Amino acid sequence: MSSDSSELYPAQHRPGRHAFVSPAAHSPAPREVRRLPVPTRSWTGPHRDLRLLRRAARRLRRVATFAALGYFAAFLTLTVARPSVMTRPAPGGLPTGLLLALVQLPVTWLAVLVYEFTARRYVDPLARQVRRHAHGTVDGEPRP
Numbered sequence: 001m002s003s004d005s006s007e008l009y010p011a012q013h014r015p016g017r018h019a020f021v022s023p024a025a026h027s028p029a030p031r032e033v034r035r036l037p038v039p040t041r042s043w044t045g046p047h048r049d050l051r052l053l054r055r056a057a058r059r060l061r062r063v064a065t066f067a068a069l070g071y072f073a074a075f076l077t078l079t080v081a082r083p084s085v086m087t088r089p090a091p092g093g094l095p096t097g098l099l100l101a102l103v104q105l106p107v108t109w110l111a112v113l114v115y116e117f118t119a120r121r122y123v124d125p126l127a128r129q130v131r132r133h134a135h136g137t138v139d140g141e142p143r144p
Contacts, residue, residue: 049133053126060123064115071107075100 079086079097086097094102 049126049130053123053130056123056126060115060118063118064111067114068108068111071104075104 078100086095086100088096090096090099092099
């Protein structure tokens with residue numbers, strides 16, 4: 001005896017759930033497709049400046065985060081995967097694991113300093129440009 005009960009309960013029609021019908025069997029009259037006009041993107045002006053600002057800030061956050069967290073992840077990976085390397089004495093007599101743990105704080109500060117330098121160099125000028133555009137000035141002069 002089979003455990004298949006499909007013969008006991010025949011398939012019932014469910015409204016709204018139809019089997020696949022091939023396009024050749026049922027081909028409705030072709031409808032006219034109305035296309036909406038595609039808005040043209042301005043590659044100049046305040047929207048471009050905002051896009052550039054967002055892109056620069058996003059890139060800056062990612063690089064700084066991956067730098068600080070990357071070192072931390074490498075430290076944790078070494079601790080778990082190679083404990084013999086972490087217990088080996090480093091120059092100065094400290095274990096390598098302790099030395100890498102102590103270096104973690106300067107690496108974090110270095111990531112912060114690079115973040116600040118890069119923000120001042122690349123992101124802040126874009127922010128000033130967007131602010132000038134929003135206040136109605138171009139190059140320090142009021143817009144006509």
